[in-house]
Amino acid sequence: xxxAPEDKALIVALHHPxxxxxxxxxxxxxxxxxxxxxxxxxxxVPNMVLTGHVHNYQRIERQIAGKSPTPFIVSGxxxxxxxxxxxxxxxxxxxxxxxxxxxxDQYHHxxxxxxxxxxxxxxxxxPIAETGSSKYKHDAVPxxxxxxAGVVKLKEGVTxxx
Numbered sequence: 001x002x003x004a005p006e007d008k009a010l011i012v013a014l015h016h017p018x019x020x021x022x023x024x025x026x027x028x029x030x031x032x033x034x035x036x037x038x039x040x041x042x043x044x045v046p047n048m049v050l051t052g053h054v055h056n057y058q059r060i061e062r063q064i065a066g067k068s069p070t071p072f073i074v075s076g077x078x079x080x081x082x083x084x085x086x087x088x089x090x091x092x093x094x095x096x097x098x099x100x101x102x103x104x105d106q107y108h109h110x111x112x113x114x115x116x117x118x119x120x121x122x123x124x125x126x127p128i129a130e131t132g133s134s135k136y137k138h139d140a141v142p143x144x145x146x147x148x149a150g151v152v153k154l155k156e157g158v159t160x161x162x
Contacts, residue, residue: 001042009047009116009149017051017074018162019060019099021088022106025053027097032162039160045070045152048121052076055084056106057125059143062099064160066152071145072099075112075125083107097162103143122146 004010016028018035039045045065049072057077061069077083085106088094092101108127115122127140154160 001038001044001046004042004044006151007118009121010044010151011048011050011114011116011121012046013050015051016053017058017072018049019062019072019094019097020051020054020058020074021060021086021092021094021101021104022054022056022058022074023085023087024055025084027099036160036162039064039154039162043154045154045160047147047149047152048073050075050112052078055080055082056086057104057108057110057112057127057143058086058101059103059125059145060099061102062097062162064152064162065154065158066148068148068152069100070152071102071147073112073123075110077105077108077110079109083109102145105141105143107138108140116149119149120146121149 019027054076058074060072110127125143
C-alpha cells in the first residue's frame, strides 16, 4: 500500500470477504488482520475492497478514515447454482465491527461493473433475470453506488482496526 500511486484509487481485491452477512461463511478475521497490518504499516486506506467467495451480492460500508466510508463489495453471484442466503437485511449495522449492510441480493445471479476516474469510483451491480421457474420470486433490482477516489490515509497516532 505504501508504494501505491497517490494519484490513483487504491482498490484491493481478496477472495475471502472481510465482512459478510451471509448464512454460509460470514467474514474472515484472518483477512481482516492482513488488511489491518497493511493499512497500519503504510497508513494508506483502500478506497474499496472487492471480494467473492460468498455466493451472493453485498455492499457493506465501514468508516475507517477520512470523511467517506470504505465500501466492501462481495460479488460472488456470478454463476454457482446455489446462491447463499442472508442473516441480515439492508440497513443492518454490526455494532461490534462497525460494518453496515447497504445493499444485497441473495436471489439473483449478478455482476458488478466499476468505472474509476481520478475523482470517483462508481459502479452498478446488475442482476441477471432468471429464466424459467425460480425458487424465489423477487424483483431483480440493480444497486448503483459512488465513492471518492482520492487518497485516504490514517491520521497520525490513529490505528486502523477492522
